[in-house]
Amino acid sequence: MRILLILFICLPIFSLGQDSVATKKKGNLSGQWRTYYMMTANKDDLKDFNALATGGKLKYQYDILDNLELGAALYNTTNLGLQNLTVPDNTTGRISRYEEGLFDRLNLSNDAVFLLGELYVKYKLNQHAFTLGRMKINTPLINPEDGRMIPTLVQGFWYNYKASKSTFQLGLLNEIAPRSTGQFYGIGESIGTYPVGRNKGGNASQYSDNSESDYILMFNADFEIAKNLKLNVWNQYVDNVFNSIYIKPSLKISESVQIEGEWLHLNKIGDGGNSLDSLRYFNQNTADVLGLKIAYKKKGGLVSLAYNRILPQGQFLSPREWGREDLFSFQKRERSEGSADNHALVLNYKNEFEILKEDLNLTSILSIGKHWKPAVTNAVLNKYAMPDYTHINLDIFFYIKKLKHFKPELLLTSKIGNGDIPDNPNFYFNKVDMFHVDVILNYNF
Template sequence: MRLIYLFVFCLPIFSMAQDSIELKKRGKLSGQWRTYYMMTSNKGELKDFNSLATGGKLKYQYNLIENLEIGAALYNATNLGIQDLTIPDGTTGRLSRYEEGLFDRLDLENDAVFLFGELYAKYHLDQHSFTLGRMKINTPLINPEDGRMIPTLVQGFWYKYNKQKTSFQFGILNEIAPRSTGKFYGIGESIGTYPVGRNNFGTASQYADNTASDYILMANVDFEVTDDFNVRIWNQYVDNIFNSFYIKPAYKISASLMLEGEWLHQNKMGEGGSGIDSLRYFNQKSSDVLGMKIAYKSKAGLVSLSYNRILPHGQFISPREWGREDLFSFQKRERSEGSADNHALVLNYKKDFTLLKDLNLMSILSIGKHWKPYPIDAILNKYAMPDYTHINLDIFFNIKKLKRLQPELLLTSKMGNGDIPDNANFFFNKVDMFHLDLILNYNF
């Protein structure tokens, strides 16, 4: 059955060459073939996980009339079945955290996920563009988050204006297809398709299928104050749940030195998702995240030091279903979301170098220290995450003779620090673990 799914998905690729002349007249066919291996090694006798997926996307864009484009993209993730991910760890009773995300994590018995993730009309006019339908957007709090087979996608209306020193965006969204699922959901329905963590009483949160929200309003403006100073501002209003205001100023001290800051302020809107306390998603008045980043670029590479502080009065809350958190201290395979009274310090080093004559590498080494509230404290630590040290090595391969092939290797180690309760749930898929991703992307 898996081979039949793959044949159906690949058939347009094999016929592409025959139709290339006609396609050039009518529009543009593009896509990506992705094969993704993922592995997690947990502490001691806790279960290890492996998964292998293949699939990708096919996209077709057609110029209906001058300045008017219509487009559609079909996404697929096919499970090649190297491990049965429906069997939980024997000690904790829990499933994999990362590997299941390659597929439909709400239906792991579904071997092949297909999703019409993009289906839109787009009109261009000078510096303006208007898009209506299903699409991919990239914002600080809603974004594709490309570390899975199928990214996060949205449905609604999006407007963009671009000028030389100023840009503006505005959108209204009424549905979201969270990454690692196989369908679009209403805004409230989409919250809770990922693990829900704990409520303030230390029991499992119950906001899944109980969160009421009909739409999201988003707006962004980027502008240059001077040649060396620019500001980026976003506002995200989630109906009946919360509002997030984000500002990121950046100052270029010299040709080599950059200083940036960020502030994310959240406050409750309406009922916070539900009028019943035990079912409420945003169950606090407000939260604040402050950040600072300094970056230095030289011939030896780009090095940066970042610090984020989540203040004690409220958890930073943002649906994990909607993409990654675009904070300075973010590191692949973990988050600060769900914490209050949190500190994070991260050192990044990015370097391009030639390994062989026809092979160039871009490597990113990331070393982070994360100070969390005590994991038993449910009010400050929603997901019971201990203090940890996080090391990532991310390598991107550029093969000159195979320019369409773009492999990536991610190595991750997270080590628990300090006093961690003697309970496997505080370690499993969290700390004292090693994780590996090997991704083969072929773009056409």
């Protein structure tokens, strides 16, 4: 690691010497400075949480040749000490769910986390691109998830082919740095660094540090079948654990209306992570998620209505460590993962408007969702004991014209428990009947 850090520091110095004798700029320094405030107000006397972090990313890209690039990025988050997050709630004995994610959630006593998250070589040839090393990728089930200070990053090989109306990708990954951690882990090691929930017997799952998997193989094809009809297909093969195939067709009915569907099918591979039932991550045969979304676009605005159904025969499982779930019904600050026999209906309204002429523009996204869950006492269908809930998000992005590099964001979240929830604080704490605020100050350069 020391050698890698020295390389990261020396690259800009090396580039200065090169650029002085070359007419074409070979090096590019970019990054982001982010300051992030997060607050959760829980029900009644359950503990509230606050956290403030600052840090960001410093990235350097250097063109060794016209079609050969070397890149490195150093990520940091620093705890400004607003609250001691290691002190649990008195009633449940649990700590924060969201605020700890601003730092290294596996070592909250570490106030300053540094991670060499990207270190890669990229070769481009016409429409082909080959990348080897540590990198950031964005797929439906492995993605950066930008709602924290340090995103999810991966290590391995990635191939991309892009034509005018189609894209093909192939990836082989051998390590993952889960978001909100300070290091890379083997594929099996990374599963279970986030909360593990319950097994089907209702006891705490034990797959953390017990999942055996060496690699992930991914494939993607995104292409046009006919005029206005597109198909996006992903396949994710997780060695000895599970396979996911994701199919999303989209039909453009008019300039304003589009309909999309999605089907996610999962099936066990090998031992499902471990030969012992009690230590197994994917302890079922299959699972299926179906979705439908209709969107209407007008000048400055977009309205969509989405529905997702997780069928009863198996829980939708996708390691939370690997990013957010890119399903139609996804809403920031909650997931459907870990559920079976689940319904979700979500209305989104996105609008862009000018507040101060020539000075300030806003983009707002209002998201209202109703999520029907199996009973919290049913561990077979509800891994994380999540109650029925109504979820309301208001996400506001600020564009200040005179400060074009400054990108503030405000997220307001409320989750309201529905139905007959047992009188147990563990079914409410950090889950429902709560209010959550994010204030994010991004400066991109």
